[in-house]
Amino acid sequence: MLITTHTATLQGLQALPIEVEVDSTRGKPTFLVIGLAAKAVEEARERITNALGSCGVRLKAKRTVVNLAPADVKKTGSQLELAMAVALWEMTVGKSLVDAGDIFFGELALDGGIRPIRGALPLVTYAKNAGYKRIFVPAANGGEVSVIDGVQIFAVEHLGQVLEFYEGKLKLSALLPGGFCLTLATPKTDFSHIIGQKVAKRCLEIAAAGAHNLLLCGVPGAGKSLLAASVPGILPPLTREEALEITTIYSVCGLAGQGLITTRPCRAPHHTISSIGLAGGGANLRPGEISLSHHGVLFLDELGEFRRDALEILRQPLETGQITIARASGSVVYPARVTLIAATNPCPCGFLGSKKRACRCSQVEIERYRRKLSGPVLDRLDMQIFVPEVEVRDLTAARPPEAAETSADVRSRVCRARARQAERYRPLGLATTSELSSHQVREVVAMTSQARDLLARAVERFQLSARSYFKIIKVARTIADLAEEAVDEVTAEHIAEALGYRQNVSES
Ligand SMILES: [Zn+2]
Structure with missing residues (x-):
């Protein structure tokens, strides 16, 4: 039998x-x-x-x-x-x-x-x-x-x-479907709690709107971690499909709790993490941090301290939104579409440019430190900015000097920009501007002649690479999508703002 x-x-x-x-x-x-x-x-x-x-x-x-x-x-x-x-x-x-x-x-x-x-x-x-x-x-x-x-x-x-x-001795009752409730993330860090940092907050909004990657460079205590932690709160709510994709990844890692994961993940692995921990793989074949951050934020603090082989592995997922892990028994693919927020100190001691403490590093040390940064990931980052120390008067003001927008305010603009992108890229099967290939940028992103001229001059003056060229156009397109009224063509103003967020952190 x-x-x-x-x-x-x-x-x-x-x-x-x-x-x-x-x-x-x-x-x-x-x-x-x-x-x-x-x-x-x-x-x-x-x-x-x-x-x-x-x-x-x-x-x-x-x-x-x-x-x-x-x-x-x-x-x-x-x-x-x-x-x-x-x-x-x-x-x-x-x-x-x-x-x-x-x-x-x-x-x-x-x-x-x-x-x-x-x-x-x-x-x-x-x-x-x-x-x-x-x-x-x-x-x-x-x-x-x-x-x-x-x-x-x-x-x-x-x-x-x-x-x-x-x-036939026991009746079992089937699980009742848990239903699905789209809750919005209650951010641990609301935008209105971050004092000052106007430029950084604007960049985070752009990053959230177009799924762009961002590098924050600043002295310790400038609030880089706080800024990164606030990003999930300004991202749009998950769709059911996205929530299922995320929960599936957590399920494979044995990390799914009760029911569907309905908030966007924000993962911040320590710089001592192995390449397997970051990318996935290993004897038990698990998804890594990059996949656990799928549809959310991957925050890499102290970018220059990460192992070079671990950062090398991030190249592919940052371009394609998925990661392939090769195995003797065949390769597996895990989804890995993340918004990467990276942070770094300006120098080994951290206080170069600080008004409060003197930098103790030699010029040689500073140059070596920055060379480490300019490695595999830096040219994949759409925006690179310096985060200033917060002014004391901002900290002590009874009320934040700028009208303190909440995460919900910012999120509504982000959602509007995402809706415009979804509409525009539907024929291409894409959702956000960051996913466009160079070829697609040429096809679908319209620019005014002034915008083209300005960009051409910047390319010559700053010796920009082809990759940087297209990244600037993409960031400019997202800036245009954040405007109140719909904008068909990217203007010189949008290009100028995008250029402003390419502060060359590795060379300055
Ligand atoms: Zn220093």
Whole structure:
């Protein structure tokens, strides 16, 4: 008698179906598992027999073979164990009780408990799309998969519950769809709390509106981290698709909490992070910080202190919005569309140009420090500005000197600019100006002749690269989109403002 149950494994964010086939024949009593890595087999066999034992199920004294098909798919994760245990149990009762429309995901504990798994959301999404009718998941993953409706999902705590369900002794109730509520991020840092920093705040608004990358250079305490932390609060609310994409990535990392992630992420990894930590990969193949920041903000403080190989890896995702991780068993692709906010001190001691403390660095040290910056990432940054020390009078003023706009005020302009971009780039299948290729910039960004002249003069005078040339046009286009009235052509004024945000931090 051959018993079959269904489960799946993940390759990157993609789920691949796995069939568990159990057969038992007369012969020396053994329990073989085929199709798993040797070490995983041993662990799985141990956990499955103990878990079944705790439910009063003894494997028959026969030769039992569990085959995980297809053989050529590399199976990762222990979420296959529940399907294996159920198939083995059916073998002992001698009949097939599981429906062909049932699928199982869960790791077993020795006492029969069902442990949470990584990637429950992409696995359940796959199962629903593949036409399965009843999906069994660990109770602890119930929250994150409750966003999926239109299919019966059973969140179970113990193997015993599943077996009793099939024996007709226990009724399980399916998860109620958790619904979907688009909440706006309540920013930890509201724009109105940041004193001064008019230029930096304007650049953050432009960065948010066009998904541009930005480098802030300034003395310690100028508020660079505070500025970066305020960006999620001025970004537009997530769409349902974006929220699902983000939650899927967090699910694969085992970081999805209860239900859908509805706010944009802001990640700030320390500069000692490895290239794998930043980009993803490793023995367990996890998405890195760049993917955990998908549709949100990646903040790299002390940019010059990051490992060069880690920064090199950021080139591709900053251009394409995704990251490819090459593996011996084939490569996987994770989404990685981020707004990069980087920060740096002006010199090793940090106080070059400060009015409050003297810089202790030699000219040689300052030059070496800046050369480190001008590496792989700097020419990918659309805007580079100096952040001044906040004036004491600004700090002590009873009220901020400029009319203190809140994050919500700024966000409404950002949303308007994004709507204009979405409309303009719909035929290209793009959402924001930063995604345009050089070719597309030529095609869709109209400029006045004065704007062209000004840009041509700047290219000659500042020896700008082709990459910088197109970045300036793109930033200018976003500046035009932030205007109250819709603007068809980029003007010299927009170009001049964009040029002002190319303060060459590495050379000045
Ligand atoms: Zn210094």
